[in-house]
Amino acid sequence: MSYTLHYLQSTTARSGPEISVLVNCLLQDAIRVGASDLHIEPWEASVAVRARVNGVLTEVAHLPLELLEKISARFKVLANLPTYQSGLPQDGKIVCGPELDHVQLRLSIFPTTRGEKIVLRLFDPHDRRFDLDALGFDPGTLHELKRLLHRTSGLLLFTGPTGSGKTTAMYSALCHIVQREGTAVSISTVEDPVEFNLPRVSQTQINPAQDFTYATALRSILRQDPQVIMVGEIRDAETASIAVQAGLTGHLVISTIHAGVSAGAFTRLIHMEIEPFMLASSVLGVMGLRLVRRVCPQCAEPYEPEASARKLVPEDCWAQARFLRGRGCEYCQQTGYNGRMPICELLVVTEPFREAVLKLLPTSALEEIAVQNGMRTLWQNGLQAALRGQTTLEEVVRMIATSILS
DSSP states (O other), rough: OOOHHHHHHHHOOTTTHHHHHHHHHHHHHHHHHHHEEEEEEEOSSEEEEEETTTTTEEEEEOGGGGGGHHHHHHHHHHTTOOOOSSSSSSSEEEEEOGGGGTEEEEEEEEEEEEEEEEEEEEEEEGGOOGGGGSSSOHHHHHHHHHHTTTSSSSEEEOOOSTSSSSHHHHHHHHHHHHHHHHOOEEEOOOOOOOOSOTTTEEEEOBBBGGGGGGGHHHHHGGGGSSEEEESSSSSSSSHHHHHHHHHHHTTTEEEEOOOOSTHHHOOOHHHOOOOOOHHHHHHHHHHHEHHHHEOOOOOOEEEOHHHHTTTTGGGGGGGOOOEEEEETTTTTSSSHHHHHEOOOOOOOOOOHHHHHTTTTTTTHHHHHHHHHTTTTHHHHHHHHHHHSSSSSSHHHIIIIIIIHHH
């Protein structure tokens, strides 16, 4: 039973729960299941509490609606936010005590028609080691990525949806450079927000309310004599232009951009009015990322995938197939999955690819040329993970095929 349900059942109907204890129980439940986010949301007849575990929302508890304002007020107090304000979005940070393992929380409160919705992002301070070798990339991809990180100028991009591991990959890349170069390298970042404080890295958080945007910060950072620059996200044409220019003028720039596949990053940047010849000269590579749930090793067993998923598997792959899924156990909390693993594609820019960019070829044609030059796609790598029994075929279809094959 969850801490929250146990506490609610132990309180008397007359006195009701003590809100500070209830909030701690909610956080303990989120920590216990290894949640990345905790959602506290008013529904029609209750306050739904859901935790995002391995990328999937699961219900934790349902609370009486009358507790919502008190819970919201408690979180505002912990984050030093004004408790009287309820009609506007609020964001804050909370550092928990030893009773909650010193977990750090990023709080977002948003007004809805039924009351305030509360979402907390959990950061475990015990898991702050960003090791490129431990992320789970296949040896070939890891070797190519490290080779790109040895370059002294150019633009290295990461792409993928929210929660696909882009920030972790970028932080690990920066830590790899720090470990390799020691104190001989100057690294600066511009982020929104700063997720973790990295050793020997100058990190800056933007503040759009004071007109301190990505573009403004990036323009100023170039005067700070950096060798490596990390930009949290390329969102607009001005930031894209400065990042590309920085990559052309002796800086290694690492950033993210939203695109369905790696080749789509070039189309996106061209739509931002970046000249193709500048892209062809500055971009070193693009890594597309997804996170899929890993089959629980304690309860894994052979199975036959669903017919709709089997249709996507080439006939020549069936001979090597070892499809596994978890039947559910205490170790994986009856989900059949335990933890997540990355599925990636690394597009390394070659001379044929540069020529294709200069010709303004569409994304599909760019991807085809990248494959001809050795790139393995997200789908190919995801399928191989399913064939090896590391994840299920249905999970690969859910996270990869539905977004890039449709």
